[in-house]
Amino acid sequence: MDVHLKNITMSFQSAGxxxxxxxxxxxxxxxxxxxxxxGPSGCGKSTTLMMLAGLYRPTEGQIFFGDTDVTKVDAExxxxxxxxxxxxxxxxxxxxxxxxxxxxxxxVKKPEANKKVEEVAxxxxxxxxxxxxxxxxxxxxxxxxxxxxxxxKEPKLLLLDEPxxxxxxxxxxxxxxxxxxxxxxxxxxxxxxxxxxxxxMSISDRIILMKDGLLQQVSPPQEMYRRPVNVFAAEFIGNxxxxxxxxxxxxxxxxxxxxxxxxxxxxxxxxxxxxxxxxTIGRDTLIRVTGANGVSVRTFADAETRVRLGDAVHLSVxxxxxxxxxxxxxxxxxxxA
Amino acid sequence: xxxINWKDVIKKAVIYLIVGSGAxxxxxxxxxxxxxxLQTSHQVNLRPPVWFPNPPQWGNYQRILHYAxxxxxxxxxxxxxxxxxxxxxxxxxxxxxxxxxxxKFWGRDVVFYILLATMMIPAEIMLIPNFLTIVRLGWLDTxxxxxxxxxxxxxxxxxxxxxxxxxxxxxxxxxKVDGCRNFRFLWAVMVPLARPALVTIALLSIxxxxxxxLWPLIVTNSHNMRTLPLGLALFRGExxxxxxxxxxxSVVVVLPMVILFVIMQKHIVASVSRSGLKG
Numbered sequence: 259m260d261v262h263l264k265n266i267t268m269s270f271q272s273a274g275x276x277x278x279x280x281x282x283x284x285x286x287x288x289x290x291x292x293x294x295x296x297g298p299s300g301c302g303k304s305t306t307l308m309m310l311a312g313l314y315r316p317t318e319g320q321i322f323f324g325d326t327d328v329t330k331v332d333a334e335x336x337x338x339x340x341x342x343x344x345x346x347x348x349x350x351x352x353x354x355x356x357x358x359x360x361x362x363x364x365x366v367k368k369p370e371a372n373k374k375v376e377e378v379a380x381x382x383x384x385x386x387x388x389x390x391x392x393x394x395x396x397x398x399x400x401x402x403x404x405x406x407x408x409x410x411k412e413p414k415l416l417l418l419d420e421p422x423x424x425x426x427x428x429x430x431x432x433x434x435x436x437x438x439x440x441x442x443x444x445x446x447x448x449x450x451x452x453x454x455x456x457x458x459m460s461i462s463d464r465i466i467l468m469k470d471g472l473l474q475q476v477s478p479p480q481e482m483y484r485r486p487v488n489v490f491a492a493e494f495i496g497n498x499x500x501x502x503x504x505x506x507x508x509x510x511x512x513x514x515x516x517x518x519x520x521x522x523x524x525x526x527x528x529x530x531x532x533x534x535x536x537x538t539i540g541r542d543t544l545i546r547v548t549g550a551n552g553v554s555v556r557t558f559a560d561a562e563t564r565v566r567l568g569d570a571v572h573l574s575v576x577x578x579x580x581x582x583x584x585x586x587x588x589x590x591x592x593x594x595a
Numbered sequence: 596x597x598x599i600n601w602k603d604v605i606k607k608a609v610i611y612l613i614v615g616s617g618a619x620x621x622x623x624x625x626x627x628x629x630x631x632x633l634q635t636s637h638q639v640n641l642r643p644p645v646w647f648p649n650p651p652q653w654g655n656y657q658r659i660l661h662y663a664x665x666x667x668x669x670x671x672x673x674x675x676x677x678x679x680x681x682x683x684x685x686x687x688x689x690x691x692x693x694x695x696x697x698x699k700f701w702g703r704d705v706v707f708y709i710l711l712a713t714m715m716i717p718a719e720i721m722l723i724p725n726f727l728t729i730v731r732l733g734w735l736d737t738x739x740x741x742x743x744x745x746x747x748x749x750x751x752x753x754x755x756x757x758x759x760x761x762x763x764x765x766x767x768x769x770x771k772v773d774g775c776r777n778f779r780f781l782w783a784v785m786v787p788l789a790r791p792a793l794v795t796i797a798l799l800s801i802x803x804x805x806x807x808x809l810w811p812l813i814v815t816n817s818h819n820m821r822t823l824p825l826g827l828a829l830f831r832g833e834x835x836x837x838x839x840x841x842x843x844x845s846v847v848v849v850l851p852m853v854i855l856f857v858i859m860q861k862h863i864v865a866s867v868s869r870s871g872l873k874g
Contacts, residue, residue: 313768333771346769350787359783363774407773 259324259414259447261287261310266319268305268471279305281471283319292441292448294458297468298494303451306468307417310449312336323414334363336415339408339446343420345400347392353379353403354388360411378406381440398429405437409444416441416448422457434461455495459483467491485581489513489588492581498544500581501555503529512591513583518544520579521557523565527574529555536567547571632656632843639838655843662830662840665818669826670847676741676811676822677804683746684800685793691747692755693781697767707756714749722809729814740814741822745804751796758792759785794862798855805852823848 268280280302287293295303308314309321312333320329328336339360347356354375361371379385382402392400401421408416421437422430438461441448452458458465459479467474467482467490475487486492492500492515501521503514506528521529534554535546545565548554557573559565580594631639633651659666694700695707725744734740762785770780786793808824815821827848830841 308768311768311772313771333768334774334776336772337774338772340769340772342765342769344763344765346763346765348766348769348784350784359770359775360773363779407769411774 260289260322261415261447261449262320262322263306263310264320264322266306266309266316266321268302268309268314269317278471280309280316283468283471283473285466285473285476287447287449289447290445291463292438292450292461294462294465295449295451295468296455296458296465296494297453297474299453300470301468302471303453303468304419307419307449307451310415311338311340311417337411337413338415338417339411339413340417341401341404341408341419341421343423345392345397345404345424347400347403347407349392351391352388353384353390353392353395356392356403357388357407357410360407364411374410374412375406378410381409381443382406382436396429397425398433401425401433402436405440409440409446414447416446418448418450420451420453422452422454430457437461456497459495467494469494485590486515487590489515489583492583498556501557503553503555504585509582509594511585513585513588514594515581515583516555516575516579518556519558520575521555521573522575523557523559523571524574525572527572529573529575531555531571531573533565533567533569533571536565547573628842628845628849631839632846634839636837636839639842652839655839656847659840659844659847662837663826663844665821666826666844666847668819669821669823672738672741672820673805673823675738677801679738680742680745680804681797681800683742684748684751685797687747688751688755688796689781689786689789689793691752692759693777693785695752695756696759697781697785698777710749711753714753722813725810726813735814736816736820738820741811741820744810745800745807748796748800751800754796755789755792758789762788791862794859798859801855802852 263283263285266280266283269276269278295306297303309316312331320327357375358371379388382405384402387399422433425433434457450461464478465482466476469490475482475491483495496517498518500515500517506514531547531549533545534548537544543559544556545559546554546556565571577594582592584591630646632655634645634648635652638645638648729735729740767780770784806824811822811825827844830837830844
């Protein structure tokens with residue numbers, strides 16, 4: 259089922275003033291794909307999800323599930339599954355009853371419901387926990403239960419609201435892979451809200467990048483990384499953050515973005531300076547090179563080159579890896595030459 | 596060798612002394628009531644008092660019925676008024692608290708604060724207007740008169756509303772997405788979660804209804820409608836008070852509350868500490 263958002267605007271009355279959370283937002287989520295809504299906090303991504311769920315009603319615009327206009331349909335009637343950041347399991351019910359709850363609301367017959375609960379429990383690998391109460395589970399297990407509850411009624415659309423934010427780093431990685439595995443296996447259309455670019459990059463087919471309620475860029479993760487459409491997209495995606503340089507000799511009046519891994523330490527190059535900081539994390543050595551005018555960039559040092567702190571180095575970069583942006587609008591204007 | 600920490604011992608001794616004397620202060624009148632209920636009418640008036648009547652006059656309990664033949668009826672009335680009243684109060688509190696905490700409607704908080712403000716009006720001021728209302732409704736000397744005016748309590752609504760507000764929004768969002776409408780969500784999720792608060796409310800309601808004196812006194816006339824606290828007054832006649840019978844009857848009146856307390860003790864402690872209400 260394709261999902262279309264058409265010119266969605268959502269404004270809240272807050273302390274007497276009108277706050278626009280989502281501004282004239284349009285996007286299409288194709289059937290069976292996993293799309294991330296990515297952006298810093300307050301960018302409107304969660305609000306957009308709430309509108310998809312039917313928990314908020316947009317001030318303007320329309321939402322379509324397939325060909326059906328669901329803009330005015332209540333959450334209870336939309337037939338979606340949703341996973342929350344704090345899991346939102348019913349604390350007084352066992353895991354089994356939690357997963358059973360949506361089926362009970364749909365008045366599914368007992369034997370059939372039992373079968374469905376067991377199936378979905380097997381899918382998310384929590385068969386052995388069905389008798390426990392949510393409080394007796396770890397965060398990762400609770401999130402699995404929440405996913406099972408969201409999937410048990412076989413919804414057409416799965417919404418995930420920062421489902422990994424409350425988990426510790428290792429579990430986050432594991433659960434992330436797990437969510438992707440389940441989504442691909444079930445083949446469900448899914449929308450995943452996150453503020454973590456790495457999460458969005460790793461899990462989704464496409465990323466919808468938002469800022470201040472406005473859509474910035476919609477593209478597959480790698481394309482967003484390789485061809486950011488504006489300064490915000492370039493800076494938000496990637497770790498370490500992209501190097502933004504101003505007033506380079508050949509690029510007067512433009513901003514130039516170069517990712518750390520695209521600089522190479524060499525004998526001659528467009529940037530020269532002194533190595534002022536080094537840190538080795540696992541296989542990578544990240545260095546900071548500070549130029550004569552005080553501008554510094556981050557890059558990786560090859561194992562062979564053996565740079566040391568205080569060395570004077572040249573950094574070269576291939577022209578196709580230089581992103582050029584207009585200084586005032588922030589829009590991409592092209593690559594380096 | 597284990598050394599004795601005298602500072603700790605003294606500290607403990609002082610604490611036990613204070614707590615112990617407090618407990619003694621609470622239990623002595625109770626024991627006196629129990630002891631007096633088993634004495635003869637002569638022993639009751641002796642100075643110094645008799646603590647252990649020998650033989651105990653168990654017959655006093657039978658004689659209650661002789662002097663107050665309607666006593667069982669009062670007991671029944673008390674049970675009806677306390678249980679129906681409590682069920683009604685729980686229902687109104689749950690619905691009102693849900694509306695004031697979860698539903699969005701115009702003027703919601705203003706209405707709530709106005710209701711809250713009525714808690715500052717002393718109950719005595721409401722006595723006459725309430726009585727007149729009951730008279731106009733033609734409810735004098737009926738169960739409605741005993742129950743309906745106490746079937747909603749602002750304090751209970753307030754307690755429950757605060758509890759409901761503490762239940763995260765995401766839970767109601769999850770329920771909505773799961774296909775659950777407001778009313779169902781209230782019964783299937785909110786009410787079970789609010790059990791500690793509901794136990795507090797139920798107990799407060801039962802106790803105040805069980806012990807109510809003034810209101811039943813003014814709205815009931817017949818023996819059929821009177822309640823236990825009024826019944827106790829029967830043992831004070833013009834010719835004097837039958838203290839041993841009054842005490843025996845008092846034991847009968849207090850006993851259900853004591854049993855209730857023993858059964859619910861764990862819940863009471865849990866709910867009082869959870870709701871932050873001082874009992």
